[in-house]
Amino acid sequence: MPDWRVKSINESEIDTVLAGDVEFEGELEFDSTVLIKGRFSGQIRSTGDLFINESAEVDASVRAKRITVRGSLSGELAALERVELFNSAVVSGTIETPDLIVQSGCRFNGNCSMKSEPNKDDGGVPDAASGMNT
16 A cells, blocks of 8 residues: 555645635745745745645746645646645646655656665755756
């Protein structure tokens, strides 16, 4: 049996939630868990986990410990541990991760690079593709 979440996300266990009516552009840096339900564009850097809700639209360069996508995400993704793409996810871009889970029904258009020991420059979170800014 795979080692991944199939349960619903419990918002009370999430440190920060960007609500569905929030539109944010810029740089987001955090160390804990964040759930995005609205729109975000820019750059995300984290040593924590990032959840993209089904209603979310994200256009960003993302670096995090674990990235879970249920909504729309376009950009470069780099995860230290894992990227999870659920059946409702629509992802375009580049993924770099040691572990990738793609649920049936997900739409992923792009490139994926998987290494057993990711590049740990920049605080232990790998760079996704050569174009990722540090």
